[in-house]
Amino acid sequence: MSRDAAAEEASLFGHAPVAPDATAAYGEHPDQVVDFHLPRDPAGPAPLVILFHGGAWRAPYDRQHVAPLAACLAERGFAVALAEYRRGPAPGGVGGSAASGLAGRWPETFDDIAAVVDRVPGLVRELGLGGVDAGRVVLAGHSAGGHAALWAAARHRLPPGSRWRLPTAPPVCGVVALAPIADLAAARALRVCSDAVDQLLGDRIAARLPLADPAALLPTGVPTVLVQGGTDVDVPPQVADSFAAAGAVAGQPPRVVRIAAVGHFPLIDPATAAARTVADEIARLTARSSPS
Template sequence: MGGAGASAAGRGVADGSRVAQGQPGAEPGTAAAGSDAGASPAGRGAAEGPRAAQDLHGREAATGGSAGLDRGGAAGGEDREHPPGVRHLAGRWPETFDDIAAVVDRVPRLVRELGLDGVDAERVVLAGHSAGGHAALWAAARHRLPPHARWHLPAPPRVSGVVALAPIADLTAARALRVCSDAVDQLLGDRLAARLPLADPAALLPTGVPTVLVQGGTDVDVPPQVADSFAVAGAVAGQPPRVVRIADVGHFPLIDPATAAARTVADEIARLTAGSSPS
C-alpha cells in the first residue's frame, strides 16, 4: 500500500507530513489521511499529537520496545526502532491512533492560526486511501467508542462526511483476506481481540456521518470484498454507505490525479461539501 491521500483539487490535503486547508477563497476543506499502512496521518503535521507520540515511542524504545511506526527517520543517527534488518510494521498500537485523533482535532485551530479566512473549518471532508481510508473512517467514528477509550469524543466530529478510497474499512474482512501481508495483525499487535472493537470502523457503525466508499473493481491490494463487508455492516446498522464501484480500476488510479478515477473522487468530495451540513 502507498501513495498520498486524495482530496478534491484546490480544496486542501493532509498527506502525512502536513495538514493544509486549501487556498484562501476555497470553500470546503479536506483533511486527507495518508495511505501507507499505519502511516500516521498526523505524521509530523500536528503540534501536540506528534510530540505525545514521540514521547510514547521514546519510552518504549528506551525499554527495549519492538520495531514500529516509522517516524520519518531519526535526525543525527540511526532510528532505534528501525535498526538494519528489522521488518517495519504496519503502524502500531496505540500511537497510530493517537496521531489520527491529533491531526483531525488540530484542523480547526490550524485554520484559525494560519489565517485561512476563505476556508470553512466546519465543512471538512475526511478522505484517505487504503490504510488512510481506514484512518478517515475511524476518525469519523470516535464518538462511537466507549467513554473510557482514550480517543472517545462526546459527539460526532463536525465534518461534512468521509470519502474513503479503497479503504481497509472492515478489519475482520481484511484479516480473513490477509490484506497487505497481514497488516491488521501488525497494527493491532498481540492483544488483537481486545483492540479490534476499538479499531474497526465496521464495528463502530452507525456513525451518523455521511460516508462514501470509492472502490476499484479490480483492486488486488485491498479487494472489493473489504468495502462490501463494510457496506453490509452499515446496512445492518441502519446507515448504508454510498459505494462507488469503478470497473477495471485497481488500487492506485484512485490517487493518480491524471485519471478519471481521481476525478470521480474529487466529485464525491465536492458533493459532500456542497450538499451536507456538518454532523
C-alpha cells in the same frame, strides 16, 4: 503484481512532488505535521478536506505520494490538510532494520489520527489561512488512510473510557474513503497488505479490534462514501463490501462507488478519471452542507 497494477502504481509514483502552501505541527513528534494545499482563486470560502495517506501504516510510505492529489483537489477549489502520522516500526525499532516493515503503532497511530481531526480547524485559524471554511470539513483517505478517515468519524461510538472517545459525532460533512481498509476483520481474513492489520493491533488483537475497526463502530450517523476500484488487488473489493454489509445491518448503508477495471492507485492519481470521481464525491458532500 499484474502488468496493469504495476502500470497504475508507476503512474502514481511518477508524479513530481508538490510543495505545500504551508506546514504546521499538531504535536511534538516529527511525524505530527500537516501540509496545507490551498486553492488559488476560490469562488468563496473553500471547504476543508482532511486527507490521510495510505501505505499499510508502514514507515516507508509517507504523505508525499498523495501530495499530487492534494494539489489537484486544491485546483478544484478545496483547501486540503494532508496529514502525517506515526507509522511503524514500533517504538524502539531502528530505522532501516527489519522492524521498519512493521505496520503502525498502538496506540500512537490512533492518537495521531484523533489529534489531526481535533486540531486542524484550529491550525487553520492560527496560521491565518483566509478563505478556508474550517466549519465545512470532509474526512478523506486512501487505503490505510481510508481506515483513518472512517475511524475518525466513528469516535463517538467508542466505549466510555476510551482515550479517543468523543461525546458526539465529529462536526464534519462526511467521509470519502478510497479503497479503504474499512473492515479490519475482513482484511485480516484476506491477509491484506501482508497481515498489516495484525501488525497494527499488536499482541492484543482480540481486545483492540473492537476499538479500531470502523465496521464494528457502525452506525455513525456521518454520511459515508466508499470509492473502490473493481480490480484492486492490494485492498480487494471484498473489504469495502463487508463494511457496506455491516452498514446495511446497522441501518446506515454507505454510498459505494465501484469503478470497474480500476485498481488500487488510480483513485489517488490526478492523471486519472478515477481521481476526478473522488473530487466529485467530495464536492457532493460539501454541497449538501453549503449555507443556503
